[in-house]
Amino acid sequence: MTPSARVQAAIELLDAIISSARDGGPAADTLIARYFKDRRYAGSRDRRAVRDHVYDAVRRAAERPESGRAAMVGLARERPELAELFNGSAHGPAPIAADEAGTAAGVVPGWIDPLLAAPVEREALLGRAPVDLRINRLKADPERVASFYPDAVRLSGLPEALRLPEGAPVEQSDPWKWGQVEVQDAGSQWISAACGAQPGMTVIDLCAGAGGKTLALASAMAGKGTLIAADTIRSRLSRLDPRAERAGATFIETLLLDQGHEAGALQSLHGRADVVLVDAPCSGTGTWRRNPEARWRLTPSRLDRLVAEQARILDFAAPLLAPGGLLVYATCALTDREGRDQVRAFLARHEGWMAEPADVPTGRAHGDGLLLTPAHDGTDGFYFARLRRTA
Numbered sequence: 001m002t003p004s005a006r007v008q009a010a011i012e013l014l015d016a017i018i019s020s021a022r023d024g025g026p027a028a029d030t031l032i033a034r035y036f037k038d039r040r041y042a043g044s045r046d047r048r049a050v051r052d053h054v055y056d057a058v059r060r061a062a063e064r065p066e067s068g069r070a071a072m073v074g075l076a077r078e079r080p081e082l083a084e085l086f087n088g089s090a091h092g093p094a095p096i097a098a099d100e101a102g103t104a105a106g107v108v109p110g111w112i113d114p115l116l117a118a119p120v121e122r123e124a125l126l127g128r129a130p131v132d133l134r135i136n137r138l139k140a141d142p143e144r145v146a147s148f149y150p151d152a153v154r155l156s157g158l159p160e161a162l163r164l165p166e167g168a169p170v171e172q173s174d175p176w177k178w179g180q181v182e183v184q185d186a187g188s189q190w191i192s193a194a195c196g197a198q199p200g201m202t203v204i205d206l207c208a209g210a211g212g213k214t215l216a217l218a219s220a221m222a223g224k225g226t227l228i229a230a231d232t233i234r235s236r237l238s239r240l241d242p243r244a245e246r247a248g249a250t251f252i253e254t255l256l257l258d259q260g261h262e263a264g265a266l267q268s269l270h271g272r273a274d275v276v277l278v279d280a281p282c283s284g285t286g287t288w289r290r291n292p293e294a295r296w297r298l299t300p301s302r303l304d305r306l307v308a309e310q311a312r313i314l315d316f317a318a319p320l321l322a323p324g325g326l327l328v329y330a331t332c333a334l335t336d337r338e339g340r341d342q343v344r345a346f347l348a349r350h351e352g353w354m355a356e357p358a359d360v361p362t363g364r365a366h367g368d369g370l371l372l373t374p375a376h377d378g379t380d381g382f383y384f385a386r387l388r389r390t391a
């Protein structure tokens with residue numbers, strides 16, 4: 001492909017990503033993979049160049065662009081070498097008109113900005129993310145595994161964590177093939193640690209998804225006790241089985257919940273759990289550095305629905321705890337509605353609960369919980385709180 005044809009391909013892909021974000025369709029990575037599957041003539045250098053153009057344009061635009069061309073023109077206005085490729089050559093984009101408006105640059109969509117927790121540093125939300133590993137104690141000793149990654153940095157307070165540079169080829173390493181490490185952002189590792197799961201406990205991961213945090217809880221429990229992973233989406237939960245097998249965490253039980261009818265399925269667990277983790281569905285505002293197009297998907301009404309769902313999940317989670325048990329509420333969101341205010345509202349609705357400090361040497365206290373941000377903590381953005389059932 002010529003350099004101009006790569007720009008045109010990026011424009012076409014951006015059109016698809018924009019429509020998909022508007023209509024709740026597949027993620028950008030999926031669309032890019034599909035695009036190249038149908039275009040075998042594109043070599044690996046073409047693919048890399050097109051992908052870079054696409055992600056540069058996505059990262060640059062806070063608001064959903066009008067079109068792929070507007071997004072690329074906005075980028076080209078800042079990069080003369082890119083602007084030159086709008087030259088009308090075969091398979092390339094038409095020249096940029098003098099009055100052609102490109103998409104404006106920005107980090108946070110205008111309507112979301114006032115909703116973010118005040119301490120959040122905006123620029124870093126779109127920064128580059130390192131590759132964090134979590135060493136799986138069910139299969140390996142952290143010191144031995146660390147010796148396989150001489151470039152890794154240890155993270156103070158997280159003895160199972162290793163930090164590698166962005167793009168490190170972890171899947172080619174032996175510990176990964178042997179199930180001794182999982183790729184997991186340090187923020188997720190802090191949340192799992194804040195659950196204080198111990199061998200022999202009864203622990204419920206109520207929004208387990210594909211089980212990223214479930215596996216960390218399993219490692220902390222040394223494979224002993226009861227660990228239940230629940231979710232409402234079968235395809236997500238079914239991805240946990242092979243991961244658990246690989247990690248040697250075969251004691252995990254899975255529970256598929258029926259959205260809106262969860263309480264019935266959970267009735268037999270009432271009053272039994274030592275720990276319940278609610279890693280709630282959320283706006284994902286803390287993970288934009290990995291999914292920058294998520295900014296184009298969120299709408300005010302979608303946020304309203306998420307906030308209502310989080311409150312509903314907390315309400316059916318609460319009766320699961322035994323007296324003295326710990327409910328950990330977490331989101332990878334940085335809006336106060338989903339974090340600080342959600343926890344405050346839970347404590348106002350439920351008697352016999354108190355927030356207790358998260359005993360972790362990271363983050364910033366915010367309301368009754370803790371805020372983690374890329375700039376301050378080097379993690380994805382999270383909010384979490386530890387809520388103790390006192391009665």
Ligand SMILES: C[S@@+](CC[C@H](N)C(=O)[O-])C[C@H]1O[C@@H](n2cnc3c(N)ncnc32)[C@H](O)[C@@H]1O
Binds near residue numbers: 210260262
């Ligand atoms: C943030 S994700 C969980 C990520 C997962 N804990 C991890 O560490 O990889 C939120 C999950 O909540 C699930 N969910 C949404 N509504 C739910 C409900 N009413 N009950 C249980 N899970 C729900 C979603 O399907 C999604 O998998």
